[in-house]
Amino acid sequence: MRPWWGWTCLLLLSVALVTWAQDKELEDEEEDALVEDAFDTEAAEAENGADANVSFQVTYKTPVPTGEVYFAETFDDGSLSRWQLSKTMKEDADDDIAKYDGKWEVEALKENKVPGDLGLVLKSRAKHHAIAAMLDKPFVFKDKPLVVQYEVNFEDGIDCGGAYIKLLSDTESLNLEQFHDRTPYSIMFGPDKCGEDYKLHFIFRHKNPLNGDLEEKHAKRADVDLKKFYSDKKTHLYTLVLNPDNSYEIFIDQSSVSKGNLLTDVIPPVNPPKEVDDSKDRKPEDWDERAKIPDPEAVKPDDWDEDAPAMVEDPNAVQPEGWLDDEPELVPDPSALKPDDWDEEMDGEWEAPQVPNAACAEVPGCGKWKPPMVNNPHYKGKWKAPLVDNPNYQGVWSPRKVTNPDYFEDLYPFRMSAVHALGLELWSMTSNIYFDNFIITGDKEVADRWASDSWGLKRLVASANEVSKSIHFQPFIQKNKSAQTCCSLSCYNNNKIKNTNTKKYTCMLYICQIYRLFFFFK
Numbered sequence: 001m002r003p004w005w006g007w008t009c010l011l012l013l014s015v016a017l018v019t020w021a022q023d024k025e026l027e028d029e030e031e032d033a034l035v036e037d038a039f040d041t042e043a044a045e046a047e048n049g050a051d052a053n054v055s056f057q058v059t060y061k062t063p064v065p066t067g068e069v070y071f072a073e074t075f076d077d078g079s080l081s082r083w084q085l086s087k088t089m090k091e092d093a094d095d096d097i098a099k100y101d102g103k104w105e106v107e108a109l110k111e112n113k114v115p116g117d118l119g120l121v122l123k124s125r126a127k128h129h130a131i132a133a134m135l136d137k138p139f140v141f142k143d144k145p146l147v148v149q150y151e152v153n154f155e156d157g158i159d160c161g162g163a164y165i166k167l168l169s170d171t172e173s174l175n176l177e178q179f180h181d182r183t184p185y186s187i188m189f190g191p192d193k194c195g196e197d198y199k200l201h202f203i204f205r206h207k208n209p210l211n212g213d214l215e216e217k218h219a220k221r222a223d224v225d226l227k228k229f230y231s232d233k234k235t236h237l238y239t240l241v242l243n244p245d246n247s248y249e250i251f252i253d254q255s256s257v258s259k260g261n262l263l264t265d266v267i268p269p270v271n272p273p274k275e276v277d278d279s280k281d282r283k284p285e286d287w288d289e290r291a292k293i294p295d296p297e298a299v300k301p302d303d304w305d306e307d308a309p310a311m312v313e314d315p316n317a318v319q320p321e322g323w324l325d326d327e328p329e330l331v332p333d334p335s336a337l338k339p340d341d342w343d344e345e346m347d348g349e350w351e352a353p354q355v356p357n358a359a360c361a362e363v364p365g366c367g368k369w370k371p372p373m374v375n376n377p378h379y380k381g382k383w384k385a386p387l388v389d390n391p392n393y394q395g396v397w398s399p400r401k402v403t404n405p406d407y408f409e410d411l412y413p414f415r416m417s418a419v420h421a422l423g424l425e426l427w428s429m430t431s432n433i434y435f436d437n438f439i440i441t442g443d444k445e446v447a448d449r450w451a452s453d454s455w456g457l458k459r460l461v462a463s464a465n466e467v468s469k470s471i472h473f474q475p476f477i478q479k480n481k482s483a484q485t486c487c488s489l490s491c492y493n494n495n496k497i498k499n500t501n502t503k504k505y506t507c508m509l510y511i512c513q514i515y516r517l518f519f520f521f522k
């Protein structure tokens, strides 16, 4: 039975919320639209008796990029028409697994579905997968940043496998039917995990201006624990921003996790050292690398006995009483009989096997008694002179430096090979890796707006479902607009508190807590 004050509280709080909402215009129009859409959809579905397992739903519209993009893909039309499955074989792999025959599907998320939203899902376990699509136009690394962003959800967790993408170089031989592990790429970016090694790759291929060789350069590791992103079965957003000034920054869920510079924060470095060791230089034979030497003036003390043994018989030991010096520990078995087939000529003289002497069973011991051995207090071992600083020490030798014949200086590694396709070439021991909302643009704001229209909705739905599950107030929500509006906004604001109205957030959170209490006592 509900206490009367509960209803009063609810009524007052609802009125307060409505009044407050009328007085204050919401600052973020997008949030408003989202939440109102959420309510409208919810109400409509409640009327239609729609799926009650989805406690929060939003009106989903396939996002449309708002600025110049080189590639954008939502998969929401259910087709892979712009994508090409690889028809080739992986090099250097056993024949039975060399084919890129892993299956891809376009389907909805397994958990926290957003109706109308589909993604690309890697379906096969322990198979090679390869799929790629051409960009609308090549991205040429000149004066615009490269922004590449996409979503990953490890729907079944991840044991060992990758979810990274490759931006394929714009070469004459680029043929997506032949996409494989050696297809030239300019950038590789995204999650990868095996065992306890959690990686977020950012690798680019740099062309040596002297000889044209391409070498992989690996950015330093991210500054955060990646495990939570790969194991929580939620959809996470991965963003790489690469700027013409060679700086780069990597984001997960729009929070920076790593940043650096292509000239200073990659391994191996883009530019080789100006000088290198002279391979012809040899260490002089008389080069003295001994920092310490035995003191040449030290003398062995006269009383130092190098021959004293380390162990001696214990001088204090006393033979235990009852010890039988004249009895052997083993005696011939008196009950043993010579076997009938024993041939003394062939087998030698027969002897009974030895058994423990019965006379020794009740006494401390038999045979000749010896005192136990103990450490010798006079033992000193071989005398060695103490070590002193070597006056002739010359330090550790190293060869002289000479000018590096392979030296070059490339101050613009950003200007890498243009990219013309986006490919996923992956192996995984866990299936159901979900990808969605790929975008390549020259403007981070375009990627951010795209994210708020796509990934932001997914996160809102997932967070709202989580709250709904945790406080069991789904039936209540379906009856009460204020509670849903309140809690949806609170959840949505939870991650945006720094950018939104703190007072509004605090108020809503407070009201939500009251609702929680209300249901606790219900």
Ligand SMILES: [Ca+2]
Pocket (backbone or CB within 6 Å): 074, 075, 076, 117, 118, 119, 436, 437
């Ligand atoms: Ca989608």
